[in-house]
Structure formats: C-alpha cells, structure tokens
Amino acid sequence: MAARAVWLAFRGGLGRRQAFSTKANVQGSGRITVEVIEHLERLALVDFGSREAVARLEKAVAFADRLREVDTDGVEPMESVLEDRCLYLRSDNVAEGNCAEELLQNSHRVMEEYFVAPPGNISLPKLDKQESFLHS
Amino acid sequence: MAAPMLRGVSPVRRWSLAWVDGGSRHRRTSPNGSTSNRIREQSSVAQQPLHTAQKPRKGGHKWAAVVGLEIHAQISSNSKLFSGSQVSFTAPPNSLVSFFDASLPGTLPVLNRRCVEAAVMTGLALNCRINKKSLFDRKHYFYADLPAGYQITQQRLPIAANGSLSYGVFVGNRWSHMATKTVRIKQIQLEQDSGKSLHDDLRSQTLIDLNRAGVGLLEVVMEPDLSCGEEAAAVVKELQLILQALGTSQANMAEGQLRVDANISVHHPGEPLGIRTEVKNLNSIRFLARAIDHEIQRQINELESGGEILNETRSFDPKLGCTVPMRDKEGKQDYRFMPEPNLPPLVLYDTASLPAGADSQQVINIDQIRDALPELPSATRKRLVQQYGMLPEHSFALLNEAGLLQFFQNVMKETRAEPKKVTSWVLNTLLGYLKHHNLAVSESPITPSALAGLLDLLDSKAISSSAAKQVFEELWKGEAKTAAQIVSEKQLELMQDQEALERLCQSMMEGHPQVVMDMKKGNPRAINKLIGLVRKATLNRADPAVIKDTLERLSS
Numbered sequence: 001m002a003a004r005a006v007w008l009a010f011r012g013g014l015g016r017r018q019a020f021s022t023k024a025n026v027q028g029s030g031r032i033t034v035e036v037i038e039h040l041e042r043l044a045l046v047d048f049g050s051r052e053a054v055a056r057l058e059k060a061v062a063f064a065d066r067l068r069e070v071d072t073d074g075v076e077p078m079e080s081v082l083e084d085r086c087l088y089l090r091s092d093n094v095a096e097g098n099c100a101e102e103l104l105q106n107s108h109r110v111m112e113e114y115f116v117a118p119p120g121n122i123s124l125p126k127l128d129k130q131e132s133f134l135h136s
Numbered sequence: 137m138a139a140p141m142l143r144g145v146s147p148v149r150r151w152s153l154a155w156v157d158g159g160s161r162h163r164r165t166s167p168n169g170s171t172s173n174r175i176r177e178q179s180s181v182a183q184q185p186l187h188t189a190q191k192p193r194k195g196g197h198k199w200a201a202v203v204g205l206e207i208h209a210q211i212s213s214n215s216k217l218f219s220g221s222q223v224s225f226t227a228p229p230n231s232l233v234s235f236f237d238a239s240l241p242g243t244l245p246v247l248n249r250r251c252v253e254a255a256v257m258t259g260l261a262l263n264c265r266i267n268k269k270s271l272f273d274r275k276h277y278f279y280a281d282l283p284a285g286y287q288i289t290q291q292r293l294p295i296a297a298n299g300s301l302s303y304g305v306f307v308g309n310r311w312s313h314m315a316t317k318t319v320r321i322k323q324i325q326l327e328q329d330s331g332k333s334l335h336d337d338l339r340s341q342t343l344i345d346l347n348r349a350g351v352g353l354l355e356v357v358m359e360p361d362l363s364c365g366e367e368a369a370a371v372v373k374e375l376q377l378i379l380q381a382l383g384t385s386q387a388n389m390a391e392g393q394l395r396v397d398a399n400i401s402v403h404h405p406g407e408p409l410g411i412r413t414e415v416k417n418l419n420s421i422r423f424l425a426r427a428i429d430h431e432i433q434r435q436i437n438e439l440e441s442g443g444e445i446l447n448e449t450r451s452f453d454p455k456l457g458c459t460v461p462m463r464d465k466e467g468k469q470d471y472r473f474m475p476e477p478n479l480p481p482l483v484l485y486d487t488a489s490l491p492a493g494a495d496s497q498q499v500i501n502i503d504q505i506r507d508a509l510p511e512l513p514s515a516t517r518k519r520l521v522q523q524y525g526m527l528p529e530h531s532f533a534l535l536n537e538a539g540l541l542q543f544f545q546n547v548m549k550e551t552r553a554e555p556k557k558v559t560s561w562v563l564n565t566l567l568g569y570l571k572h573h574n575l576a577v578s579e580s581p582i583t584p585s586a587l588a589g590l591l592d593l594l595d596s597k598a599i600s601s602s603a604a605k606q607v608f609e610e611l612w613k614g615e616a617k618t619a620a621q622i623v624s625e626k627q628l629e630l631m632q633d634q635e636a637l638e639r640l641c642q643s644m645m646e647g648h649p650q651v652v653m654d655m656k657k658g659n660p661r662a663i664n665k666l667i668g669l670v671r672k673a674t675l676n677r678a679d680p681a682v683i684k685d686t687l688e689r690l691s692s
Contacts, residue, residue, distance in 0.1 A: 039470070043276070043470055043472060044472075045278065079271055079475060079481055080475050080476075080477055080479075080480065080481075081477075082477070082478075082479070082480040083480055083481055084480075085480040086480065086483075086498065087247060087479060087480045087481065087482050087483065088246060088247070088498070089247055089248075089249035089252065089497065089498055089500070090215075090220065090246045090247060090248055090249060091249055091250075091497065092213050092214045092215055092248055092249060092250035092251075093214060093215060093220065094214055094215050094220060094221065094222040095215070095220035096215075096219055096220040096221045096234035096235075096236075097220075097221035097222055097231065097232045097233060097234055098231055098232075099233070099234075099235075100228065100229070100230040100231045100233065103230060103233055103235075103238050103346075104230065106238075106240075109341075111341075111343060112229075113228060113229040113230055113231075114229050114230070114334070114343035114344060114345055115230070115280070115343070115344040115345075115346070116341050116342070116343060116344070117280035117333075117341065117342045117343075117344050118280070118340075118341065118342065119335060119336075119337070119340050119341055119342050120342065121278060121279065
C-alpha cells in the first residue's frame, strides 16, 4: 500500500507523456523528468546530486511497478499493516513535559528557553541557477 | 524578555478543486498536480461546466459572494492529543513539551481518549455521521514550528462527516426579526496543533515555543454555503456557543482556541464560481465579518475594473481595515499525504456493536456519548421561548452574552415579576448599562437578587417605572443597599392613598378651569399638562397612568 502511494505521487507529477502500461520501461532517462526531480528535492529536501541517484530512483519505481502485475480486482486495499490491531486509548492525564532544559540541549541555537530558527523557510535556489547535471 | 512581534506564520495551504474558475479570462487549474490531494478535494459543490472566457459585464450585473469557513478549535483537555504533556495557555516556553512533541527519534503517538470523545460529542452536536472507523494520516510540510516535518491529521477518513449547523440571522434591516439558516458541515477531523513562532525581525530569526505543538484540534470544514460576513459571524458565534456548551473547547478566539479561515470568491449568479482567496489571521468575530465583507468588495472592485483575482492567501490587517497578501514563498503546496504508519484505524462502537467483556477504558460507545450530551444552545433557546414566551431574538440575545442567561434565570428564581418584564429589564436596561461601561456580566455591580427586589417593587406597584429607573441607577453604584432601602431613603414610593390623589386632582382641576375645558374638548395636550402638574405636586410619587385615569374619571 505504501509503495502504491509512492507510485501515485509520481504518476501525478509525471504529466503529459503518460505510460499507463503495466510493463515498466526500465531503461531510465527521460521517464523521470527534471520537473519531478526539482519538485521532489523541494518537498523532501533530498539531494539527487547525480545521474546515478536518478537512475536508482527510476529503478526503485520500476521495482515498485511490479506490484501492478498482481490482480487485485475485488480485493479491499489494506490501510496499514497494523489495521487489525487495537488502537490504544490513553486516559487524559498529564504525565510528561517539564524537561525544557534537556530538549533545548538538542538545539544549535537557543535564546531564553526558545529554540532559534531562521526567519521563515529559505527557498531552494531555482534549477537554472544551479548546475543542472541532467542537462550537462 | 523582549517581545518579538507575533505574526501569522502558517504556510500557505491549498484547497484545490472546489473552486474551478471558468468565468474569468485566465483559466486556472488546480495548483496541485498531486492525485492524492485530488482524491481528498472531491468537492460537493457541483462542478460548473467550463465555458470560454467572457468579458465581465460592467455594472448593472449582480454579484454573488461565496464564503466557506474552515475552523480549528483547540480541544479542552488536560493533556495533548498524542502525548501526556499538559495543555495550558500560559507557561514558560517549552516547559509543556514531551519527547514526542519535540519529535525526538524513537517516540510514538498514543491517542488521548478524551480527544476522541470530544470529537464524537462535537460531531453528534453538529448532526454528523460518526464514522465507526476513521484513519490517521500524515500531512507533510516544512516549518520550524512543526518539528516532525509532518502533522498527524485525518484526511482520508475523518471521524465525522456530513453534518449541519443552524444559526440565526437578522432579517432585512429590522434588528428585531430573526430567521434560521443552515450551513452544511463537510467533515470534522482530529489533528495536531503546531508550535508557536515568534518573529524576531531585529535579529532576523524566529523563536520557537513548542508548548502548543501536539495539542488536539478539531478541524470543522464547512461547505461554502455562506454569502457574507454577517452570516459567517453568526455561524462562528453559534459554533462557539455549541463547543462551550459541550465543554469540548473553550473556543476563545482571542486566546487562539478558535481559529477561523475564510475562503471567499465572487461570481455572477448563474455563472461558474470565481477564483477564491483564503483569508487568515481573524482574531475576533467582529474582524471576521469585516474582513470577509471587505474581501468581497475588493474582489468585486478588482473584477469590475478589469483586473483578476489571484488564488492566494491574504491576511486581515485590523488597523488598516483591509486584507493584504501574505508572503507566499513556497508557492504550490504538495502535502504528500500518507497513512500514519504508527496508528491503527480508530474504531468506535455503539451499544449494538460493543464487544462483550471489553475494557470500558479502551472502547468508546457512541450511543453512550449521545445520551450524555448536554443541552445545546438551540434547545436552550427553544425552551426559553416556550417557557417564558419570549421572542426568539431575545433568546438569542440572552445566550450570546456570557453569563447573561444565568443572571436571567437567577432573577426569575427570586422575583414574582412577569418573564416579559424581567427579559426587558435584563436585555435593555442591565445589558445597556454593562455595554456602556464595558463590563462583563460577571462584573455587574447589580446582583440578580438586587434586580429581583427591584422588579418585585415594580410588580406590586409600590413604585412607578420612572422611579424604578432611578432605583436602578442607585443600585448600579454597587453600595450594598437593597432596592427597598433605596426607595424608602429617596421617598420614591408611589402614592397609595387614592383619596389623597383624588383630592389633589380635584384641586388642580379647580385651579386650572381653562385647561379642564380644553381637556373636555378632547385636546390631548391639556390632559398631559394637568398630569404634569399633579405629578409635580406629588413629588413624582404618583403613577402618571393612575393620574390620567383619575382626572378622566373626575372630569366626566
């Protein structure tokens, strides 16, 4: 199910040249576009710094694609592997907290018991501003 | 400690497909390419057929506004939604934060039973279908006050859906006639609150306090059934009253326990919906109404002068009295919703489906919760109208002011006076004085007992109504005197001696024969003049109506 969700997200981003085929085209480049890479890098803050990384991504997608070969007609998808477990309900008592000092030790910068962060999110530089290895 | 300026800093959140623009020149599709968002945002608003762009006709063409509200209410509970740290509004920074709230590795969410009950209660009170199975998801975005990088929410299958909320609006321009309208509730979901960001512009940094991170929220998503600021204000007020009656949230907007975002667009009736903007940072019901009306007008002005509306987030600036664009650095948001892997589905039961021998601490019975629901505001108002025969408008007024209903009921307990009289004195006189002096009901210098005493005197005709007003004025001073004491001190008692009054009237009439003749001719001013003279003679201690009767009787 998790892999299926990943697949759906990629499908959503891939856009025009759509391959609804069940047989995955493993031969790499062009299937995962520059826009998708940029989008993913921004969302997940990972760095697809090399051609190898992108190729590995494509192989991962192809690997997950093999799930589509399974006939799931009439089968209800699972919600999670825990779906048969009971969700434990905790009673509404205060039992934690009061450890500001310990928590603040984890922070690079601290000011009077506040964590210090940069002023708002810092945008990633645009793709054309940085070296684009896909185009090089 | 320096006080850095606090600014609304939640990142832009996109709400895609309910609002497809077909009418303006620049067609905008959903900013989100993500399919998973599309699944969520299947709008219940009918998708209008897209037709080719038309130039908007200037003037003479009516505009209709469409307003949808998303409301976040902080759940009133001792501890947070998924951890055991305390929920409190004021506390030293980061002192109410557990390892889970700080998102330290190795920590897991544990669901708070009270929060689930609060969600079920609220869902039932809003006529929703309670989903016996609901799921938790992760909504990912990066912001410093969200340490995990995601918020646990219920996107796929929330705990409650398809409800309605009835509210009252004044009809037309007459502020005395109320009509009931309904807004549909799309869904109610449980989710985590984020921490607080304080912007320190001076040092170009943000200070993060995670005390609020992980506090349980109820998100109430409404369908865009509203059309103006007044309706939105009424809806929010009613929701506030409901949440307070249930005890599920204190719903104090000023303290951030109730946060409202409004989605606003305008269009010509019959044409497709326009582009919407989202307005945030609405901290009071009054601002809410003003901001929405202002944004509607801004959009109309913009479109009528040939401009276009951007699908953006705007913030209401109360000082300027207008909405301004918020900094929108991230552009299109893709939240990459995924199931929360650490939480199994939340299963609720009713009496029929309750498993035998189940641990009562571990199961939640919807029927049990339904039976234990307190009286909701709409039921209270109905009861007031039936029990006391008051107008619906009055029942609304009694409930809308905190503590006023209790005050009214306490007065009713102690007085013999008619409910109509009590209602009038409480809503007109008492509330008028309170508003004028900017006091809450709890700060009223006049106690329910004091007012009851005054009304008893009035009811037994011991004093006139004008004397009663004087007594009220005296009571307001807050000295520990009863109404009866004030009346005797100031000699405000009505003249009880009918014979003495008759003699006075007689002598007055004899002293002014000309006026008497005018009176007999039917001149209304003549009788009023006589009444005035008699009143003065009695030192205002006679009831004008009784004087009038006596004069008329004597002169006939």
